[in-house]
Amino acid sequence: MSLVTxxxxxxxxxxxxxxxxRRVSAxxxxxxxxxxxxxxxxxxxxxxxxxxxxxxxGREGTATVxxxxxxxxxxxxxxxxxxxxLEGLGAELVPSVDWDNFRVGVSAPVPLLxxxxxxxxEATRTPKLDPADVARVRDDEVTALRMDWAQPGPxxxxxxxxxxxxxxxxxxxxxxxxxxxxxxxxxxxxxxxxEAWLRRPGVLLVAGDLDALDLGALAEAAFEGTAGEPLEPAxxxxxxxxxxxxxxxxxxxxxxxxxLRLGHRAPERATPDYVPMTLAATVLxxxxxxxxxxxxxxxxxxxxGIRGSYAMTRRSGRFEVAAGVQTAVTAPAIRDTLGEIAxxxxxxxxxxxxxxxxxxxxxxxxxxxxxxxxxxxxLSTLVVHGLPDDYYETLRRDYxxxxxxxxxxxxxxxxxxxKLTVVVEGDxxxxxxxxxxxxxxxxxxx
Amino acid sequence: xxxxxxxxxAPVAATGYPWPIETTQLPNGLRVVVSEDRTAxxxxxxxxxxxxxxxxxxxQTGFAxxxxxxxxxxxxxxxxxEHMKLVQGNGGSLNATTNPDRTNYFETMPSEHLELALWxxxxxxxxxxxxxxxxxxxxxxxxxxxxRRQRYENVPYGxxxxxxxPLLYPEGHPYHHATIGSMEDLNAAALETFQAFHRQYxxxxxxxxxxxxxxxxxxxxxxxxxxxxxxxxxxDIPPAPDGTLPGPRGEAVRETVTAKVPAAxxxxxxxxxxxxxxxxxxxxxxATILGNGRGSRLYQRLADGSRIAQPDYIGSYGVDLAHxxxxxxxxxTAKDGVPVEALEAGLAEVVQSLIDEPVTDEExxxxxxxxxxxxxxGVSTVGGRADLLGRYATQFGDPATAADRLPKWLAVTADDVxxxxxxxxxxxxxxxxxxxPGEPS
Numbered sequence: 001m002s003l004v005t006x007x008x009x010x011x012x013x014x015x016x017x018x019x020x021x022r023r024v025s026a027x028x029x030x031x032x033x034x035x036x037x038x039x040x041x042x043x044x045x046x047x048x049x050x051x052x053x054x055x056x057x058g059r060e061g062t063a064t065v066x067x068x069x070x071x072x073x074x075x076x077x078x079x080x081x082x083x084x085x086l087e088g089l090g091a092e093l094v095p096s097v098d099w100d101n102f103r104v105g106v107s108a109p110v111p112l113l114x115x116x117x118x119x120x121x122e123a124t125r126t127p128k129l130d131p132a133d134v135a136r137v138r139d140d141e142v143t144a145l146r147m148d149w150a151q152p153g154p155x156x157x158x159x160x161x162x163x164x165x166x167x168x169x170x171x172x173x174x175x176x177x178x179x180x181x182x183x184x185x186x187x188x189x190x191x192x193x194x195e196a197w198l199r200r201p202g203v204l205l206v207a208g209d210l211d212a213l214d215l216g217a218l219a220e221a222a223f224e225g226t227a228g229e230p231l232e233p234a235x236x237x238x239x240x241x242x243x244x245x246x247x248x249x250x251x252x253x254x255x256x257x258x259x260l261r262l263g264h265r266a267p268e269r270a271t272p273d274y275v276p277m278t279l280a281a282t283v284l285x286x287x288x289x290x291x292x293x294x295x296x297x298x299x300x301x302x303x304x305g306i307r308g309s310y311a312m313t314r315r316s317g318r319f320e321v322a323a324g325v326q327t328a329v330t331a332p333a334i335r336d337t338l339g340e341i342a343x344x345x346x347x348x349x350x351x352x353x354x355x356x357x358x359x360x361x362x363x364x365x366x367x368x369x370x371x372x373x374x375x376x377x378x379l380s381t382l383v384v385h386g387l388p389d390d391y392y393e394t395l396r397r398d399y400x401x402x403x404x405x406x407x408x409x410x411x412x413x414x415x416x417x418x419k420l421t422v423v424v425e426g427d428x429x430x431x432x433x434x435x436x437x438x439x440x441x442x443x444x445x446x
Numbered sequence: 447x448x449x450x451x452x453x454x455x456a457p458v459a460a461t462g463y464p465w466p467i468e469t470t471q472l473p474n475g476l477r478v479v480v481s482e483d484r485t486a487x488x489x490x491x492x493x494x495x496x497x498x499x500x501x502x503x504x505x506q507t508g509f510a511x512x513x514x515x516x517x518x519x520x521x522x523x524x525x526x527x528e529h530m531k532l533v534q535g536n537g538g539s540l541n542a543t544t545n546p547d548r549t550n551y552f553e554t555m556p557s558e559h560l561e562l563a564l565w566x567x568x569x570x571x572x573x574x575x576x577x578x579x580x581x582x583x584x585x586x587x588x589x590x591x592x593x594r595r596q597r598y599e600n601v602p603y604g605x606x607x608x609x610x611x612p613l614l615y616p617e618g619h620p621y622h623h624a625t626i627g628s629m630e631d632l633n634a635a636a637l638e639t640f641q642a643f644h645r646q647y648x649x650x651x652x653x654x655x656x657x658x659x660x661x662x663x664x665x666x667x668x669x670x671x672x673x674x675x676x677x678x679x680x681x682d683i684p685p686a687p688d689g690t691l692p693g694p695r696g697e698a699v700r701e702t703v704t705a706k707v708p709a710a711x712x713x714x715x716x717x718x719x720x721x722x723x724x725x726x727x728x729x730x731x732x733a734t735i736l737g738n739g740r741g742s743r744l745y746q747r748l749a750d751g752s753r754i755a756q757p758d759y760i761g762s763y764g765v766d767l768a769h770x771x772x773x774x775x776x777x778x779t780a781k782d783g784v785p786v787e788a789l790e791a792g793l794a795e796v797v798q799s800l801i802d803e804p805v806t807d808e809e810x811x812x813x814x815x816x817x818x819x820x821x822x823x824g825v826s827t828v829g830g831r832a833d834l835l836g837r838y839a840t841q842f843g844d845p846a847t848a849a850d851r852l853p854k855w856l857a858v859t860a861d862d863v864x865x866x867x868x869x870x871x872x873x874x875x876x877x878x879x880x881x882x883p884g885e886p887s
Contacts (some may be wrong), residue, residue, distance in 0.1 A: 002676050003522060003523065003568060003569055003572045003573050003673075003676055003677070004523075004565060004568070004569075004672065004673055004676075005523050006523075007523070007532070007562065007565060008561035008562055008564075008565050009561075010536070010558050010559060010562070011557070011558040011559070011560065011561060012558060013487070013556065013557075013558040014487035014557065014558075014660070016487070037485070038485060039826065040822045040826075041819065041822045041823060041826060071740060079740070079750065080741070080746060080750065083739065083740035083741035083745075083746075084741045084808060084812060087739045087740070087741040087812045087815065087816055088741075088808070088811055088812050088815055089815055090815035090816050090817075090818050090819035091815075091819065092739060092816075107819065107823070108819060109818065109819065109822065136753070140756065140757055140758070140781075143709070143756055143781065143782055144756065144758045144759075146708050146709075147602075147708050147709060147756070147758075147759065147779070149708075150602050150706075150707065150708040151601050151602065152600055152601065254706070255600060256595045256599050256600050257592070257595050257596060257600045287530075287534045287535075288530040288534055289527055289530050289531045289534065289535075294527065297589055298527065298585065298589075299585070301584075301585045301586075301587075301588025301589055301592070302588075302592070303589075303592050304589060304592040304593040304595075304596045304597075324592070324595070324596045324600070325592070326591075326592055326595065355535060356531055356534060356535035359534075359535050359536055359537050360534040360535060360536075360537055360538075362537060363536060363537010363538060363555070363556045364537065364539065366486060366487055366488050366537075366556055367488050367537060367538060367539050367554050367555070367556065368539065370486055370488065370826065370827045370828065371823070371826045371827055372826070373823075
């Protein structure tokens with residue numbers, strides 16, 4: 001007997017379907033719920049139009065300080081009592097801030113979700129926000145950011161963002177601010193942000209077994225006592241590119257790896273090219289067998305991993321390649337990376353590569369959307385970007401039907417190897433001299 | 447209307463695994479576990495090989511993990527790069543991990559590709575050696591060295607685990623060295639060693655194949671026979687060195703590291719009980735009471751109360767190792783201006799409180815509620831379930847015993863926690879690893 005030598009064929013595929021979506025409205029807010037029969041846990045996310053983009057210049061990080069202050073007690077109970085009430089349900093509050101939204105998430109066993117949502121709403125709508133607590137949380141956040149910035153990556157990210165979005169106000173500083181901007185946040189800033197944006201109803205996303213969840217009660221819990229109209233979204237920032245490629249060194253003495261961040265601006269999420277752009281980036285740097293990972297990791301052994309992707313929000317977009325490479329091969333790794341980006345831009349993709357990319361992206365819609373948390377995340381994409389309920393079925397079809405011509409055109413149009421900003425965070429004493437070949441070299445003081 | 451929140455009560459669960467489990471064993475010794483769930487059109491294929499870094503002899507640290515990388519580089523009928531391409535190119539997610547106890551490989555696929563996944567796994571179980579080349583070894587050695595740099599060397603405190611293990615486990619103990627291995631040993635790795643490694647350990651009788659999701663036991667059993675049935679049994683696989691230890695250390699030990707770190711940090715660690723024992727269940731609940739969540743004693747007393755520890759970097763957890771008393775790790779990072787001695791004294795006091803102050807019902811129920819949610823989150827994917835069943839089949843001989851873990855956690859009493867604390871948390875058995883900011887000497 002021996003191993004089976006021929007690769008088996010494909011069995012019969014079951015049709016793809018996103019969970020059924022139901023809606024309930026109350027007090028100006030809407031519950032958007034996905035039915036996951038049999039799931040023992042349920043997830044709920046209060047989604048508020050209060051992202052980092054609403055922060056004041058120079059006070060970047062205000063929303064993050066607010067997010068971390070929500071659990072410092074409410075008008076009804078102090079922080080210790082709040083923690084015990086919530087954690088006694090097996091739930092934890094997950095407040096987060098992105099460019100477009102402020103989210104407060106909880107997950108809990110299905111019968112306890114209503115209580116968890118009541119507590120999440122209590123913290124979101126009526127936090128105590130005692131000035132001494134807020135000031136302490138702000139100081140702790142400055143320390144936490146300094147801890148984070150001691151890791152490789154955050155300073156390189158900040159340098160890239162500052163260069164790409166230099167003229168775009170809030171977007172030119174990190175999502176959660178930096179140690180300087182957070183230190184400048186005042187208690188009044190935090191209170192004002194809460195008053196202006198967190199008392200509006202917003203949307204409650206729910207993913208769970210809807211046969212056992214009372215959406216009307218969840219709507220009451222989330223929206224009772226709120227006020228305010230939905231906000232008009234601001235327009236896109238547009239795609240501005242520099243005249244030529246440039247290089248920024250972020251010094252990290254004695255670093256055994258160089259952290260690479262190469263990027264340029266790209267369209268926002270609403271672009272009609274979303275699917276071909278995603279597939280082009282998958283071929284270039286998304287899949288394990290992508291051009292970048294194959295060459296830089298599997299052939300050259302320069303890195304543990306390298307990724308290229310488009311990141312898009314409601315108003316902004318950017319293309320980015322990210323990797324950590326051994327210090328000694330910094331320049332060769334950048335050279336090879338630029339080579340693969342240039343090749344993809346100029347020559348597009350092949351059918352064999354695209355076949356992997358399309359099937360992977362389409363398959364991931366079922367493989368990676370099994371949990372209530374993942375489904376709640378998928379619902380948020382629908383709500384934030386105004387997409388229809390059958391969007392994921394359409395998206396899957398669009399992935400599978402994308403042609404080499406579509407994707408190659410998107411690569412040509414939305415990659416710009418000569419306009420990249422190349423950020424290298426590493427040991428300047430060792431790598432500085434070899435970076436000039438990649439474009440005018442400056443050093444970031446971060 | 448005032449929203450009413452029901453008062454928390456201790457959760458109950460009769461089983462932690464309310465899905466069917468069926469098992470069989472092929473004549474060559476491969477154990478096959480199937481758990482059908484038709485909810486989503488996805489299926490996970492998972493293999494646990496009962497080989498980890500605990501099997502590595504001196505001079506070969508890091509070999510089990512480096513070998514895991516080689517398993518993705520082609521086999522007898524799968525060309526180099528084809529494995530990843532076939533899994534991702536058919537919509538799947540895949541990975542593998544190595545730890546001291548074992549090595550696991552897994553892919554979650556749209557269910558129409560179940561047979562492909564089984565074929566790929568069988569080909570690298572039965573046909574890796576003919577495809578293994580020096581070029582592949584040299585390349586993956588560099589990748590793994592970069593993994594070591596990225597995860598352990600280039601990040602503040604990144605080598606804490608590498609430093610704790612030799613303090614926790616004596617020279618020659620299978621857990622003494624870290625799975626990532628040393629640069630010296632990785633550099634010395636020879637092709638023949640890896641060929642021999644595969645022949646020795648990657649045997650059907652040293653593995654458990656688990657399939658969870660959109661399929662039936664009958665289909666999986668038939669396909670397992672078709673693809674894995676021809677792979678020969680390996681007789682007399684040598685066990686890892688014996689890890690038996692008398693529980694906690696006999697004397698305290700400390701190490702202080704001056705490094706480029708942004709703040710002083712302390713790791714306290716104790717050897718406890720092996721994963722899977724009643725003692726370790728008590729330690730799991732204890733670790734949750736002590737350091738999981740804002741309601742934990744560490745957070746309430748050091749981050750909130752005395753405010754000497756940074757709130758984002760405080761906690762405690764057990765490392766679930768099954769072949770020797772497993773470590774409990776307790777960590778805190780000093781706030782600006784707090785002397786590291788004050789932080790250590792504060793930590794020691796909170797740890798001691800688990801011995802001196804009875805655990806309240808509120809604390810116990812909070813911990814059990816959090817563990818319950820964590821458990822259900824862990825089994826909310828077919829991938830999470832497959833790995834769980836593979837673990838229990840490999841380590842305890844019966845995948846169905848996975849269902850008992852959650853009920854056993856929920857049966858832990860306040861007295862059990864205190865007894866466990868008295869046994870494992872004594873200062874005389876403590877490992878203390880401290881990082882202080884400064885130029886490395």
